[in-house]
Amino acid sequence: MTIDEIILFLKASSSEKFKKNIIKLGIPDEYTIGVPTSDLRKFAKKIPREKDFLMSLWKTNYHECKILTVLALKPKECSEDDIHYIMDGIVSWDLCDLFCKNILIKQDDFDHFIQRWIDSDKLFYKRAAFTLIASTSTHAALTTEKITDYLTLIELHSDDDQLLVKKAASWALRELGKTNEAAKEAAIKTAKSMQTQESKAAQWIAKDALKELPLLVQAPGRSRLISSKSKMGKNV
Template identity: 80%
Template sequence: MTIDDIITLLKEAASEKFKTNIIKLGIPAEHTIGVPTSELRKLAKKIPKEKDFLLALWQTGYHECKILTVLALKPKDCTDEDINYLMDGIISWDLCDLFCKNILIKQADFDRFIQRWIDSEDLFYKRAAFTLIASTSTHASLSSEEIKNYLSLIEIHSDDDRLLVKKAASWALRELGKTNEEAKELAINTAETMQKQDSKAKQWVAKDALKELVLLVQAPGRSRLISAKSKMGKEV
């Protein structure tokens, strides 16, 4: 299968309706074909998995090709140079989050990206740092000290008015709070502290996170807390 073959398959699976949805994410019309992610996941299983091929696919500039690259790329094949190159080509929140969850969180020392990018001025590098914190709580067992350290990072670095950053910071705060009852209390305390600060961005993040944090409950057989509004949560 060649890159031209892949683009042909993508165009055959495209729809104008979905292309419009992608453009709403901020992707320029000339950089999208209009293919649902569900179809991309199927195609990703069939395309070559060699890194050089996938990087060439990324270089087409099409949003769908970049998603295919992230879905098919092997995390162990990625060097820091590759990761920085790919991050520089991300211009939408969905691709940023997919990259974090498919590639970055599976790196041996993913925490270095959080520490390196959490105070970045670049929109998607900073969002990636918060997305990784959110993903960390579901990917690995965190100690109380690690949870406290991540909560501290959220409190310090969520003074950013950009909506995509605020949403990721709120997400990270909520996901940490779902770890266990202790983490829930720590997350709520962090949010309440942020609400009292002068930063409008921090107040927004705290208010948004508290909507879910205060509703978290422990359900039988579940290691993480869930919302009391969920079907299982209503039974608790």
């Protein structure tokens, strides 16, 4: 399968309605084909998985081709140079989050990306740091010490008024709180501390996180806390 064949297949599978949704994410019209991510996940299993081929697919600049690249890349084959090259080509939150969940969180040293990017002045690098914290809470066994470290990072670096950063910071705060009851209380304490900051961004993040954190409960058979508003949570 060639790159041209992949693009032809994507164009044949495109939807004008879905294309408009993608453009709303900030993707230029000329780099949008209009294929749902659910379809791309199925198609990604059929394309070559050689890194050089996938990096060439990325270079087409089509949003869908970039998603296919991230879905098909083998995390352990990605060098730090590859990671920074891909990060520099990300221009939407969905691709940023997908890259974090599919590639970055599976790196042995993912934590150093959090530490390096958490105070970045680049939108998607900073969002990635918060997204990784959110993803870490479900992909790794976090110690109390590590949870405390991440909560501290969130509080220290939440003075950023960019909406995509604020949403990711709130997400990270909430996901850490779902780890266990102690983490929930620590996350609530962090959020309340953030409410006292002068930063409007920190206040926004705290308020958003506190919509869910106090509602978290432990359900039988679940390792993580869930919302008491969920179907299972209502029975707790």
